Amino acid sequence: MAAALLSVLLGVSAALAAPGPQVTTDDGAAATGGLGKLRNGLARLVADPSLLDERLADLVAGYQPGEIPAFALLKEPNDDARLTALRQSGARILRSYRSVPLVALAALPDEIGSIAELPWVRWLLPVEVTVLLQHETEVDQSDPPIGTAIDMGVPALWDEGVTGEGIRIAVLDTGMDLLHPDLDDLDFRHWGDPPNLPTINAPKVVDARNFNGGCAPAAGGFDAHGHGTHVAGIAAGTGEGDPTTAADDGRHMGIAPGAELAVAKVLTDAGAGINSDLIAALEWAAMPAGSGPITCPSVGAHVVNTSLGSEARPLRLNTGHDIDMVSYVLDRLAGTYGTVFVSAAGNSGPYLGSVLEAPGGAAQAMSVGATAKDWDVNHDATASGDTCAGYQHPQVTCPEDAPGTQRRSLSVFSSRGHIEGRYLKPNLVAPGYNIVSAQSSHGLALAQNDLNIGTRGDPFYATATGTSMASPATAGAAALLLDGYHDRHDRLPQGPSGVPGVKARSYALVRAALMNTAAPALHESRWILSADSGTAGDAAQCPATPDPLLPIVCDFADILVGGFLGSLVLSDVRNGPADPFVGxxxxxxxxxxxxxxxxxxxxxxxxxxxxxxxxxxxxxxxxxxxxxxxxxxxxxxxxxxxxxxxxxxxxxxxxxxxxxxxxxxxxxxxxxxxxxxxxxxxxxxxxxxxxxxxxxxxxxxxxxxxxxxxxxxxxxxxxxxxxxxxxxxxxxxxxxPLRDAKLVEGNAPGARARIVSQKDVYARGDTTWPSLVGAANGAASDWLVYLVEMPEGATRARFTVWDAAAGDETYDLYLYDRGFDLVASTHPFAAPGVTDKSANDARGPTTAAEPGVLDVEVGPGLYRIAVNRARVGTVDPIKGDFGAFMLTLDSVGQP
CATH class of the missing domain: 2.60.40.10 (Immunoglobulins)
Incomplete structure (x- = not known):
């Protein structure tokens, strides 16, 4: 499950009885007292160090048994005097940052208490594990499409000479194959030159560094996973491919082939890292070129792509608007330097409220979801509904010039918003389904999961799917906008802010341009599965040991067709005019x-x-x-x-x-x-x-x-x-927000004191229900977060939830305070972000007669209530499920 991988640090506890100390966010005053400074679950780790993620021992440089890695956000500059005082209090300094008064350290539990007592320490927060986003990969027997740039209309900009030249894109990922022909230089500029004309090809990569525990220059195989190479190719690959032939030239060109690249390896070859290293890389990427220490000078990138995530849900709502340190630093770098930060929204869809990851949840990041293919005939070859798209079987034909009837659709796996009830994420969506891009020559993980027959045997390219692919497509688009603007006006864009002396920086205008002109009204897509027993000889060959970070559809097929793969086709499409809008x-x-x-x-x-x-x-x-x-x-x-x-x-x-x-x-x-x-x-x-x-x-x-x-x-x-x-x-x-103004116990809920959820949009008679794939990987269902407003005088709240449809599903409730920390829940977590699936399967349904009830002490103010479908009822694996719930609130107190 995504949450299991991404939110592994903060520890677990049973339902808590009452809110913890009230600590205001960045816009208010800091907390007082050492205990109040321990934020985001750090107090749980100090009380029980066994809850610490065991992977940190391998990811934190010089880790010593018993240490707890943490951030210290200071009220004063993180100068030598402060660093010395932290060391004297027992801290081992991991990193000290330049853009904010922040220090990453490691200390024993008792020493963290001493550090918290320092008067100039504002907050202490745990260092978290950062990983690649889960990916959905398809089995497709057709030659892969050359769809990303075409779908976005980018060739028209190339024809104008807008290729990203002069713009620098930083890719923070698993590294990059520095020798890949698509990424090693800018020779594509000379493909049209006379054959005997000598040329000097400018390098594409201006700097490449390993931030896993340091800032070492690139050495040896710099991407033995493959994810970073694929992402970099989407953003800025030249499409050279096989250098021994011109046949590949431009075939799989990235969105901004003329852009420079700066590469930061922030994840290991296993696809994991820590956010303290990620923050250091964000500073290196965004701060002015040449600034900083001589051993790690910044590169001054105009655009930064992060196709990764660090999710802290559900023990803490990581909204990007609280005190998550990645979001905290990113927003300030964007505001100060104008850097365009582009982040993958995540692949936890179709579950609502699943965009809870940093940095995609950061306020000033451009969070990007993934669209399905438009399925024009020039893309693929399976007849599907009313479109000649993805045609697979020979008994049906389609003219090459036949128009596609596919409407714009969102990929089913793309994470959905909102952010804690008030903020819009994702910001945009871009092509992220079945994307062909550069393959690392020594990156086995992504290559092993390439099930597309068109690229499976190609040493230069691989096919992958996910918002990790949509994000660099958008980063490349941002580079094109900056290039085109600079060519015309000889400067980067900026504008008035409405506040004297404050400018709206480049990132704000680029994001506005992309959002203002985006095409809305996308529909839900479907996963259409077919298995042809007559073509078993063409069965897809699933890797024996697939990368758990890149789950494939073999498990999915096993659920639906009893393990027989045959000629398996899994298409992310929309195939009916009555399909709903995603909104x-x-x-x-x-x-x-x-x-x-x-x-x-x-x-x-x-x-x-x-x-x-x-x-x-x-x-x-x-x-x-x-x-x-x-x-x-x-x-x-x-x-x-x-x-x-x-x-x-x-x-x-x-x-x-x-x-x-x-x-x-x-x-x-x-x-x-x-x-x-x-x-x-x-x-x-x-x-x-x-x-x-x-x-x-x-x-x-x-x-x-x-x-x-x-x-x-x-x-x-x-x-x-x-x-x-x-x-x-x-x-x-x-x-x-939910609000019960009558502070009398047992009053009937008014219009504002109840939520009647919508029905499951995937409940279609001819639809393969996507949640089965999530269930196969241990995922939960919709995670819906609603604002709750407790009136003055409120002392207690009673939340009630039940299945309002078939009455055979189980729903759980999780209440968070204004600091986004968990207050109480109806069911404990077996691990951060994970409930015990076998235990959930044995639980009875939450019905109107026997609802889920959360009775908790509260005070006046703003809270968030999350509703989670912990157990799905009786489901036809093809027809899906019409899930819906009723949530009510009864506030009690003295008016």
Whole structure:
């Protein structure tokens, strides 16, 4: 299970009876007292060191038995005097950082208590394990498509000469094969030269370092896993392939082939690392080139890609908006240097609320989910529903020029938002299914899991699937936007923030351009499985020992077809016009369209959320500079107003903007905001607004839910039409928290004190239910997080949940405080992020007669309640399941 791999550090306990010490987030005052400084589960580790992840012994440099690796965030500079004092208190210093007053250390449990007593120590937090994201890989007997760049419309930009030249992309991953023909130089620029013309090929890689415990220059085989090489090739590979033939030239070109690369190995060849090393690599990548120690000078990358994750759910909601150190540092690097950080959203879908990983959950990171293929005929060859896509069997034919009818779809594995009830993640989606890219010559893990017959025997390329592939595609697109803008204006983009003296940096404008112009309204995709007994000789050969970080579909096929693989085809497609929309929680703003984004940034207008405080210059807040409208938690009857900036490109003509609201489509767990009829919301938009030539205009949007609006998550979008032909969008996410204003025990729940979930969108009569794959790997189902607002005087809360559909499923509840720490739960974890599957299978259902009940002491303020489907009921493996639950709240106290 993904959570088992990613959230292994924080320890486990049974349900806790009451909230721990209240510690405010970064926007408030620091906690007082040593105990209050131990955050994110560190107190549990100090009390019981046996809970420490045993892998840390191999990942922490110089690890000594009994040590607990931790971060110390200081109130004062982390200078030599402070480092000396930490050592005198028992700390062994692992790393000291440059962008924030942060130190990574290791100390014995008693010594951590002494360190916490130092008055200038603000917080102590555990160092966490970071790993590759789980991947879903398909079995496909067809020649692989050359789809990523084509699907994104990138060749049109190449034809303009926009290839990423002059832009530096840092790839933080398992390393990279530095000798791969696609990644060793920039010789693609000379493929069209006369054959006898001497050329000098500039190197593509400007620096490559190993951050596993240090910052050593690259040596020897620098990617014996293969993941990092594949990711780098997607972002910036030249597509040279076999250097002995020109047949490969450009066939599998990356999105920004002209970009330079800086490579940081932050994960071992086994695919694991620690976030203290990751933070050091983030600084190395983003800080000005040449700055820092002479032994590890920074590279000043314009774009940084991280196709990895470090998830701390569920003992702590790792939202990217609390005090997760990776997110904390990333947001400040972006604000200070303008670096575009692009992160994979994760492969824990279709479970809602599964985008809980750092760095993808960081406020200023561009979190990217994965789309399914568009299945145009030029891609593949299996007839599937109403499209001539992925055609496999010879008795059906399809003309080469037949148009595809596949609508835009989200890959089933792509992680879904939201982030703790208030923030939109992922930001965008990009192609991430069946992607062909560079294969490391000594990277066995990814190569062993390449089940695509078109690349299985190719020593230069491999096929892989996941948001790890969508992320570098977006990083490459960001490089193209920066290149195109710089070519036209001789500088990188920036704009006004709405606060005097503070600029919106490059990353904010690039993200806004990509989100404003993305194509929304994606549909859920399906996994269509077929097994042809007549072609058993062509059976896919599954590796004997597949990499657990790259799970393949063999287990899935074994479930469905009794172990017979035969001619197995597993396609991530949509094959019916009635399939539901994924909504903002799955698609963010939608699927990226780089040509439209570049035009908006370079020649037209973009729109983004304004800042509201001076510190946004170096530490932007959660909502500042976003390409979305994150209205947050609403109180029905009270309007929420937020400022935005319309920024025109330098030299562009004056334009006129008009605004309208699109309520969008309802989706699983979200509701479209109604703007007419009973229960209509009030959405306030500006009138026609002039944007001066090359200038900017400030506008405000407001939204108000009427009194009596049921609790839940609501979505829509502001559509901006300009008289230059542009149409921009700003997606809106708003939440009405659970709230029981009547502090009387046993009162019937009102509209705001209950959640009636939507039905499972995968319950289709001809659909292979994707959750079976997750179940085969020990995964849980939807992890839905709702905001809870406890009124003044509240002292106790009673949450009740039951299966509102067939009555044969088991649901659990987990309550988190305002510091995102677990307060109480209805069922303990066997390990962080994992419940005991065999025990869950033996549990009875939660029904209206016998519901799951969480009765806990509380105080006034904001909480989060997570609903987890721990045991799925009776399921037809083909037809799926119509799961739904009812959640109610009864608050008790003195008004």
């Amino acid at each position: 903002l929680l799955g698609e963010g703003a939608g699927r990226i369209r780089p040509p439209q984004a570049l035009w908006a940034l370079r020649d037209g207008v973009v729109i983004y959320r304004a800042a509201h405080r001076a510190r946004a210059a170096t530490a932007p807040g959660n909502q500042e500079f976003q390409g979305s409208w994150q209205a947050g938690a609403l109180t029905p009857g009270i309007a929420e107003s937020d400022p935005f900036v319309l920024k025109a490109a330098p030299g562009s003509a004056a334009t006129r903007a008009t605004f309208r609201f699109d309520p969008g489509q309802p989706s699983d767990s979200t509701r479209a905001i109604p703007i007419s009829g009973v229960g209509a919301w009030s959405v306030g938009l500006p009138g026609a607004t002039s944007v001066p030539a090359g200038g900017s205009s400030a506008v405000s949007f407001s939204v108000m839910a009427p009194k009596g609006t049921p609790a839940g998550i609501y979505t829509g979008a502001v559509v901006v039409s300009l008289n230059n032909g542009q149409v921009l969008q700003v997606p809106l996410l708003a939440t009405v």
